[in-house]
Amino acid sequence: MKRNGLKKLLLVFVLSALAVALGGCSGDKKEENSSQITIGIPQDLEDSLDPHKAVAAGTKEVLFNLFEGLVKPASDGSFIPAVASKYEESEGGKVYVFTLRDGVKFHDGSTVTAEDVKFSLDKCADASAGEPLVAAYSNIESIEVTDASTIVVTLKEANTEFIAYMTTAIIPASNSKADTNPIGTGPYKFVSRSPQENFIVTKFDEYWGDPANIADVTFKVCANADSIVMDLEGGSIDMFARVTSTQAAELSDEFEVLEGTMNLVQALYLNNLEKPFDDVRVRQALCYAIDPNEIMLMVSDGMGTEIGSSMFPAFSKYFVKELNDTYNQDIDKAKQLLADAGYPNGFSFTITVPSNYQQHIDTAQVLVQEFKNIGVDAKIQLIEWDSWLSDVYQNRKFQSTVVGVDASSLTAASLLERFTSTSSKNFINFNSTEYDAAFASAIASTDDAEKTSYYKDCQRILSEEAANVYIQDLPEFVALNKKYTGYEFYPLYVQDIAKLKLAE
Amino acid sequence: MKYVGKKLLTMFLTLFAVTLFVFLSFHVISGDPATSMLGTEATPIKVEALREELGLNDPVLLQYARWAGSFVTGDMGTSYSYRMPVSDMVADKIPVTLTLTVIAFFLMVAISIPLGIYTAKHAGGVVDRAIYMINQVIMAIPPFFSGILITLLFGRILKIFTPGGYVSYQKDFVGFVGYLFFPALAIALPKAAMAVKLLRSSVIGESKLDYVRTAYSRGNQTKAVLYKHVLKNALIPVVTFLGMALADMIAGSIIIEQVFSIPGIGRILLTSISNRDYPVVMAIIVCIALLVLVVNMLVDVVYGLIDPRISVE
Numbered sequence: 048m049k050r051n052g053l054k055k056l057l058l059v060f061v062l063s064a065l066a067v068a069l070g071g072c073s074g075d076k077k078e079e080n081s082s083q084i085t086i087g088i089p090q091d092l093e094d095s096l097d098p099h100k101a102v103a104a105g106t107k108e109v110l111f112n113l114f115e116g117l118v119k120p121a122s123d124g125s126f127i128p129a130v131a132s133k134y135e136e137s138e139g140g141k142v143y144v145f146t147l148r149d150g151v152k153f154h155d156g157s158t159v160t161a162e163d164v165k166f167s168l169d170k171c172a173d174a175s176a177g178e179p180l181v182a183a184y185s186n187i188e189s190i191e192v193t194d195a196s197t198i199v200v201t202l203k204e205a206n207t208e209f210i211a212y213m214t215t216a217i218i219p220a221s222n223s224k225a226d227t228n229p230i231g232t233g234p235y236k237f238v239s240r241s242p243q244e245n246f247i248v249t250k251f252d253e254y255w256g257d258p259a260n261i262a263d264v265t266f267k268v269c270a271n272a273d274s275i276v277m278d279l280e281g282g283s284i285d286m287f288a289r290v291t292s293t294q295a296a297e298l299s300d301e302f303e304v305l306e307g308t309m310n311l312v313q314a315l316y317l318n319n320l321e322k323p324f325d326d327v328r329v330r331q332a333l334c335y336a337i338d339p340n341e342i343m344l345m346v347s348d349g350m351g352t353e354i355g356s357s358m359f360p361a362f363s364k365y366f367v368k369e370l371n372d373t374y375n376q377d378i379d380k381a382k383q384l385l386a387d388a389g390y391p392n393g394f395s396f397t398i399t400v401p402s403n404y405q406q407h408i409d410t411a412q413v414l415v416q417e418f419k420n421i422g423v424d425a426k427i428q429l430i431e432w433d434s435w436l437s438d439v440y441q442n443r444k445f446q447s448t449v450v451g452v453d454a455s456s457l458t459a460a461s462l463l464e465r466f467t468s469t470s471s472k473n474f475i476n477f478n479s480t481e482y483d484a485a486f487a488s489a490i491a492s493t494d495d496a497e498k499t500s501y502y503k504d505c506q507r508i509l510s511e512e513a514a515n516v517y518i519q520d521l522p523e524f525v526a527l528n529k530k531y532t533g534y535e536f537y538p539l540y541v542q543d544i545a546k547l548k549l550a551e
Numbered sequence: 552m553k554y555v556g557k558k559l560l561t562m563f564l565t566l567f568a569v570t571l572f573v574f575l576s577f578h579v580i581s582g583d584p585a586t587s588m589l590g591t592e593a594t595p596i597k598v599e600a601l602r603e604e605l606g607l608n609d610p611v612l613l614q615y616a617r618w619a620g621s622f623v624t625g626d627m628g629t630s631y632s633y634r635m636p637v638s639d640m641v642a643d644k645i646p647v648t649l650t651l652t653v654i655a656f657f658l659m660v661a662i663s664i665p666l667g668i669y670t671a672k673h674a675g676g677v678v679d680r681a682i683y684m685i686n687q688v689i690m691a692i693p694p695f696f697s698g699i700l701i702t703l704l705f706g707r708i709l710k711i712f713t714p715g716g717y718v719s720y721q722k723d724f725v726g727f728v729g730y731l732f733f734p735a736l737a738i739a740l741p742k743a744a745m746a747v748k749l750l751r752s753s754v755i756g757e758s759k760l761d762y763v764r765t766a767y768s769r770g771n772q773t774k775a776v777l778y779k780h781v782l783k784n785a786l787i788p789v790v791t792f793l794g795m796a797l798a799d800m801i802a803g804s805i806i807i808e809q810v811f812s813i814p815g816i817g818r819i820l821l822t823s824i825s826n827r828d829y830p831v832v833m834a835i836i837v838c839i840a841l842l843v844l845v846v847n848m849l850v851d852v853v854y855g856l857i858d859p860r861i862s863v864e
Binding site: 090091093094095096102103176177178182226227241242243244268269270271274277278281282283284431432433434436437438440441452455471472 | 582583587588592593594598630632634635644706707714715814825
């Protein structure tokens with residue numbers, strides 16, 4: 048009896064193991080559903096789903112499909128009316144009048160009212176916690192609803208670029224759970240989220256504009272960077288927005304790799320208060336020591352776009368290409384500058400790099416080699432992104448760091464404002480009265496050509512002062528299964544899924 | 552009864568020590584939930600306002616007391632990063648990790664017991680030697696590496712499963728269990744190898760004892776002696792090992808989840824640590840600690856069942 052019992056028990060174990068194994072063979076192949084797509088994202092939306100509170104770039108690029116402002120950015124960098132059907136700028140950029148589009152619906156079926164618009168803008172302009180959610184809104188004098196379909200925004204000081212900030216998502220005043228239940232007006236509506244697993248949206252049938260082409264979209268978290276090619280080839284994801292050039296080369300011809308730019312200012316950011324970087328000659332010496340093209344060649348097979356200041360080429364209106372040549376690699380000059388600054392034998396310093404960004408780590412490694420040529424000994428210190436945020440970005444306790452800085456809105460100011468001496472985002476402690484003056488003039492100017500020329504001055508100052516060692520705007524490779532087509536690059540960090548469609 | 556009370560008390564103290572330690576260690580490492588939540592949008596004023604809102608400006612022990620107080624009443628709090636109730640997140644993911652562990656445990660038992668008995672019975676034979684060698688190799692390979700090898704072999708070359716093709720248990724339970732089979736195998740293999748070795752030597756050791764000779768002298772067959780007498784005694788150390796292995800496997804699944812992209816407790820735990828999302832980390836640590844403690848207690852009980860001489864006192 049005993050013996051039989053034991054044998055039976057073993058049999059049960061073996062059989063159940065077998066059953067499980069067989070199950071593994073059957074449940075694999077996904078059904079080919081014509082109108083769905085699974086998009087891999089490198090990290091989850093570990094964030095509030097309230098579009099006004101969400102801060103992570105990865106969250107915003109997904110929420111872009113769910114929310115719209117009075118206006119929204121187009122892929123060419125212009126602004127097109129969205130919840131508003133038209134807008135008028137008057138008094139030289141001091142007053143903006145928006146006319147609400149008729150019959151725009153929220154995802155919960157209710158109609159967008161002027162009160163919802165006022166609620167959304169007020170929420171972002173509310174300064175009771177010290178600062179408004181959208182920093183630029185501190186310039187708002189009043190937000191008034193003049194009739195059922197007109198909203199008037201009056202500024203304290205004229206700003207002809209202010210329309211760029213009116214992309215703030217319009218949300219219903221009635222939604223009490225905005226943090227976890229996003230309701231907007233975009234072409235897709237929220238279905239569900241599972242932490243570290245996926246974020247699911249579906250086509251919003253009552254969307255006012257061109258409807259989305261693909262009905263069901265799953266954003267799947269692919270945290271393991273090493274298995275992205277496998278995930279794509281195995282069919283568990285159809286698209287991944289940021290593959291590396293190595294991964295792109297590994298993909299089979301089932302995939303199309305689209306090339307764009309990341310719209311980041313990648314640089315070796317130098318703490319201008321920290322010795323020896325408080326000396327402009329030392330900063331210039333580092334600029335002379337490096338060659339961005341060599342870095343691009345080593346890091347991404349030569350792809351990427353050289354930059355010479357805090358502006359990337361997608362802002363074609365403001366980008367000053369000549370600044371790329373302010374410092375062409377010149378080892379002798381670099382050594383001379385170092386000697387003048389009192390470092391004839393070089394010095395050593397630390398480059399802090401967030402460990403989750405391989406492209407920045409790779410760049411830092413090339414930099415270390417290039418600095419050796421001028422006798423400067425750089426050491427790479429990898430830290431977690433969260434430590435980077437608190438130590439480097441917030442507390443400014445660092446010597447230098449390699450990161451990419453993006454633009455939070457489609458304005459030159461979003462890239463340049465941080466280097467004014469009083470900006471709370473000026474993590475490199477750059478301090479130049481000339482720069483502050485140029486930036487203030489740019490903001491105050493209401494003439495577009497004049498404004499642009501002031502912004503160009505700002506870039507020139509950053510370059511001449513060698514505020515940072517500018518490197519490149521990183522290349523972006525989007526891997527898309529050939530079953531789909533219609534992907535569009537934006538000069539912002541967003542993924543516009545509504546434009547995707549099935550290939551014929 | 553006294554035993555149960557004593558056990559519960561030590562369990563409570565262990566949990567207290569573990570949680571306090573984890574809580575304090577968060578205050579030693581750099582990084583802070585407020586800066587983490589605000590990212591590059593952070594300004595000193597916003598950070599300060601958020602710190603105040605989250606109660607991070609209070610003394611550490613007060614924060615701990617507040618957390619422990621609400622935890623005891625069943626409120627695990629709200630995730631800093633996801634802004635959703637921690638209990639929802641944990642309840643959603645615990646089944647994934649538990650299923651993975653249970654499958655791994657079953658596989659370990661299913662592989663090790665038959666092989667252990669076989670090798671003991673045929674000790675010194677060709678098969679025994681071959682298994683001995685394979686065992687040594689498998690024991691030396693950590694689960695994450697065998698996970699990579701399994702992905703390569705079964706996923707890429709033989710194409711039996713789709714790497715990264717995880718399906719949620721709420722959507723397709725069979726597919727879910729099927730996907731977990733290979734990750735579970737990766738966890739089970741090294742432990743199974745150890746169990747085989749242990750059972751083999753335990754059976755051989757028991758076979759040399761006097762009671763076995765007596766059993767033979769009564770005219771019993773080899774098989775009967777083996778299963779009726781030897782195995783019963785030989786299993787005791789193996790059960791201890793299996794219990795320990797089970798606790799270890801819960802921790803092991805956290806690593807394997809990374810290799811096979813399984814969104815279980817481990818993934819949430821790791822990302823929550825890097826987001827400094829204390830409420831989630833604390834809740835998961837308590838769950839894991841509790842599981843390990845319960846498993847240990849079960850092992851004690853199973854001892855008593857196998858061998859009545861071992862009393863739980």
